Amino acid sequence: MSAPGRDVAIVAFAQSGHRRRTDDLSEVEMVMPVLHEVLRQTGLKTSDIDFTCSGSSDYLAGRAFSFTMTLDGVGAWPPISESHVETDGAWALYEAWVKLLTGEADTALVYSYGKSSPGPVRDVLTRQLDPYYLAPLWPDSVALAALQAQALIDAGATDEAALAAIAARSRADAAANPYAQVTGARPQGDHVVAPLRTGDCPPIGDGAAAVILAAGDRARDLCARPAWVRGMDHRVEAHSLGVRDLTDSPSTRLAAERAGFFERPVDTAELHAPFTSQEVVLTKALGLGDDVRINPSGGALAANPLMAAGLIRLGEAAAGIHRGDSDRALAHATSGPCLQQNLVAVLEGDPRG
Amino acid sequence: MTAVTPPPETLRAPLVVEFPFTRSLGPVQSAFLTGLRERTVLGVRAEGGRVLVPPVEYDPETAAELRELVEVAPTGTVTTWAWNPAPRPGQPLDAPFAWVLVRLDGADTALLHALDAPGPDAVRTGMRVRIRWAAERTGAITDIACFEPYEAGGAPGTREPAPHSGVFDDPVTGIVAPARLDYTYSPGRAQTRYLRALSERRVLGERCPSCDKVYVPPRGACPTCGVATADQVEVGPRGTVTTFCIVNIKARNLDIEVPYVYAHIALDGAGLALHGRIGGIPYDQVRMGLRVEPVWSEDGRYPDHYRPTGEPDADYDTYKELL
């Protein structure tokens, strides 16, 4: 939806250095430095935060109620106004944004994290699938993405060389991103599940991210150039993979339309495309042309800490506006197999001059 | 006693999460899975006329309740595929295979399964396949063992799918979906320090640099201040029972006679109470304020339970803030 009545902005963003393993850190130990960094950027104290919302999934590390442990890192006692989503933190940001729009809060802390290293993440992700028709077959996350990639190739929308070029561009851009896990020129590697090769797949890793949202004048006080959330929306595809046209993403297009994306051009798009082939789907669904910088951060192909990678797209797009590198940006987050659920936000900086 | 020690070497332990979910089936799912047991593939007709296989209970476009079942063929056409060179645990075939979405003849949507083929060169979108039934069928998606090539089957017919009542003898009404995931657990810095100290029969708390509270066991952060607990503080080993309950039901896999007492114990020097079992005293004589000390497990790596020290009971005022 578009933002009625109240201006809300992302005023700070921080992320961890994403790593293949973080065996030396508990989840709260991984999250805390990121929380402290967004507080430092704004000068806020934990007690200044009106609403806190987090995103994570217990299945990744195999720990029940793990988010209650990381809440220790925000100073949640005595009890604070707080909520949690069991998915990517982009959806936690959506909840916080709505909370600010209602006027019930002026500031919100949103964070998310994921430790994929403790478990077999390709298998873990099968547990989110339809429990009757899909989960008993254990189709892993790369296999499902590969079915989508083959459908794109059959439709003439891409080929293995074009996918390799997306991988190369992403990791070359990521060389300038000190938080990225996989950077620079790398071989495409063997097929993991054909037609997808190692280079087409995201790295597996652990990481965390946080943003602070603020409304109106509070946002202007906390940030020299706030990234105003002009609109945000999320939509979902039909449940069954075999019902969908895997080469398109109507849910992304609809979310983008409701977020106001098609009203004016953007200069930057942070797309949450963990697989190269998914960038093809999203670029096509949104009609992005060559005049739009796609994933200058390197995107999820350079670092894909599950449950944080979508929030990072919003944070990276906002940070580009904070720095003055961007004036109007699209940020996208996804969840589920083959771009099942999609969230789109449109962010803008105040005119310069 | 305060000391800052460097992060210790990482501890690791296997962590197995196993859960057999028991799920009930709706009428359409029940008919479909029972049908598979009887080598019959059913679809459901959506509001717009399309036949959905596998069938769903509600229309993906209109959310209308769907109940009109039809029978489709066990043969079909691959709509997309992906070659899996290294099958993973639980997947339908042990040897390399193709994942396929197959539109069965008579259906308008595709079903995900495995295709048994000699190699990726033998697979293409548009190829004709047929179901290979599992020898033993129970009413589950795995009653389809996999698909196999069926180029001899020719082009799909144009015959309309036949109406089907969905009625079978002894219908399947639920499935049990077992799942097992193997993790490697590592506890992080603060808990690693705590566990290492326990193995030396020391109880190590961590002090918040902001509010000075000492957390035992430490989790790495002060939940009041939101900062890392940095200083290690040895506490106990003696402590005070702050509150307790009497357990009357024997836990599975736990070799402890009931009734027994489970208590909150504030170790001397700790800023909050931890949990522990009380032994060495009849259960009905345990009381708030009782002074206790740990009895270490046989391998000496953790306190198995706590027993009375024989000291006079602690004064209520000394522990009331820790209740």
Ligand SMILES: [Zn+2]
């Ligand atoms: Zn504190």
